[in-house]
Amino acid sequence: MRLFDLSFRHKIPLWGSALIIATALAVSAATMLRAYDYLKQDLVSSSENLGFTLAKTLFPVLLHDDAWRAFELVRAPFHEDRPDLPLEAKEIFVIDRDLKVLVSSAPRIMPLLAELSSLGADYPKLAQALARANLDFKGVFEFPDSDYLYVTIPVAEEGKLLGTLVITHSKNVFLPRFYGFALGGAGMGVLVLAILLPLNWYWGRRMAEPLVQLAHGMSEIVHGAPADLSPDLYAFHDELGQLFAAYREAATEIRQKTALEREVMQSERLAAVGRLAAGIAHEVNNPLGGMLMALDTLKQRGPLDPPTARTVALLERGLQQITETVGALLVQARVQSRDLNRQDFEDIRTLVEPQASRKSLQLAFDIDIAESLPLPAGFVRQVLINLLLNAIEATQPGDTVRVEAHANGDQLLLLVANVGEPPTPEILAHLFEPFVSGRDGGHGLGLWVSYQTVNQLGGRIAVECDAGEVRFLINLPLHYEVTAQSAKVGAGGTPTTLERPT
Template sequence: MTLKLSSYRHRLPLSLSVAAIATAILMALSLGLQTLDNLREDQGHNALRLGHAMSEVLVQALRHDDVWLAYSLLRGPEENVADATWLLVDETERIFASNRPARYRLDQPLKEAIVWLPTSVPWHETAALGRVHPIATQPDGTRRVLRLQLASDGTPVGELVGLLSDAPFLGRFREILLGGILVTGGVLLVLLPIGWLWGRRMASPLTQLASCMALVGKEDPRRLRYLVPDSDSEIGQLGRQFAAMLSALAEKEALERQMVQAERLAAVGRVAAGVAHEVNNPLGGMLMAIDTYRQAHEIDARTSRLLDLMDRALQQIRGSVSALLVEARGDTRTLTAQDLEDVRTLIQPKLACSSVILTWRNGFAAPTNLPAAPVRQLLLNLLLNAVQAARDGGQVQVELSAEEKRLLMRVDNSGLTLPPEQLAHLFEPYPEARPKAQGLGLWICYQIVSQLGGTIRVMSEVGLTRFQVALPLRVGGAE
């Protein structure tokens, strides 16, 4: 797996880890340097305190020429682990005693013994307080020099020189540093996986959103909505906005589809109506001509047969054309609850021969101002269609109700699920998907519903296909 650094999925945890490591290193470094500084300072203080403590006896040793006394004092209890190199210098600036006697010999001039040592400061009252000077690191590791003037009765008798190096506490410093590194490493060991997981968790909604956006235009927006991350963070807000956008998009698409369908159906309706009118006019003339001819002339049997043939053919054309031309507003009688119950009665024979079980719930009672005939036809068509779709032994359920000044009709059947492409063309006359059906039932339903200003919807899922009609009830009976 290659790490793509451009992705937040890697960048976020990586930067968290880098930040954690950088912080740890910087902290360890600064603490380490601070510790080293403190250790050096402490060493200086301790050396100065020790120098002051020893000064009285050292003065005595110098005055009494007691080399052994000075040496045994400077040597301390444990000569090999001494913190500093001590040199006791007499007033002629020659070494009198040292805790490194093999290196700094008795009577050796100080200038010869330590060539880099700055010349001693002239005698001054403050010099008796002693000072620790930092110097450039010498080959023997000396980094600081302590100089303490020794005086007896205000007169200088010698000087105590201490050479301080980091060596005494370097081991301890290394231990501290190692301890710090180990602790930091341990903390990092815990923090890094947590940071990595946290980073991934933070980045995952982003990547989820990104992959979701990449699918826009390829996938159904309604399905995409379930892939959008949901949380209270800014990314969550972004996700919600995106989901809102997706649903708006889906709504728009659905609306567009409906509009296209409605326009197509309207165009087909107009064509059908136009053709019907165009055909009906000459048809009426031709039928009238045949009738007139019959009345005005003696007709032999052969002619009569011919005229009958023509008459029947023309009547058939008129029937077919009338079927296309739905006139919902023609009836002046208004719909009552009884009309709807009539439909139930009318469908009984059909039910009997197909053994479909009908569940009928009529919650509609009041008379309406809807025209009776088209609504009866509408319900009958829907019912016939449902019984046919339910097939033998199936179930059909009808529910009628009035709600918010609308008449609602719901017709369910337990037939086969209709594929989406079939649903899209369901209301068209002579649909391709159902070549065997007569083909005008649902077309007529659609025409009636649109002429009455209502809506008709169909949905189909496993075991249930539902037609839902809503017709507005005009108040006050204006028409």
């Protein structure tokens, strides 16, 4: 992975840190260079001050050839008992117009009348430079690869030039001070870094985290299931905040669309299954009716010998079972049913009470409807009983099964909920299809029938699973068009005559 491909989670803090460190280094370096410059300037100007004073004092002394007094004067600025004075000169001397030493603070190194060019170190170079400058030169001489700095001041008065005063400084004298400055600066730098780097790291992570989450969410959009990012993740209204808002809007729409698509697919599948089932049921029902009629005729014709009677009874029971199964597949809301009323819910409670008490379950009914609602009572009762029996079956002893009914304007909302684990995703995907059962022993037609019934009544049924609760929600319009609905469900639009046996 290339450096620039790194996650913002790392990139922002890293870049921030790099910038902070670079800035700290640049500022420190600039400050140190300035400090070095200032120190040098200090050195030169204090040296020049000393030089002017000395040159003025030395002029009459040298004019009178008072070598000892001159020596005492050039020695005066030295304080051997104060080695800590940083700007103290190393040597002070005066050379005459023939570049010979007139007086020197270090006569052992620079004896009286010695030729400057015959002395070692930088002196031959200095002699050349001074000869070129014609001695009458105030300035600073520095030579490459030399640790010394030479400040020169002419010893002259009213046009009479006696020589040049030279003050030698070791550049090393201000290095300790410079290092002192540098160390102090570095300490401050480290302190600043110690404060800024963690701040930067925290801020970078804070900036990056929403971006990372956003990027993750965006990549999930392709799969149609974008993550729901909490608004707390980035609560500000800057560009990033706007991006978040847009994302949340898009994500909600995508989720709704996906859910809608899935629902449409499921209802189309269920419709197809319903058509198939109705088609088969029709084809089976006609011969079945004939067969049952034939058996009936046979029984009415006269007494049958016992073995035949048994066979006929066996056939009759078998055919009856086929009839029931086919009938169950072929759901049709009976138009002739009476209206739903509050008593129906009491009846339902009474009907399922025994099963509930066998498992020591609580039944919580919350019924909030008008005395009577324009809905076919039989179908609603059937659907509710189906769902309730399923719920009671799935609930652990001691828990509660809730039933709620609310009339809300032009629709009836029904809820059947039980505490328990949700069905597996595979079962959920095919929950309302025939012969799908979440438990052993179920024939898997209960929810199919409920779905078909609700569908025919123009309503919707959905399941929700969360917080350890499984909820079936039914939404029934109070002004239904059962003919249109059953036409949609029935095979080839032909209403079936068979009723689902109770």
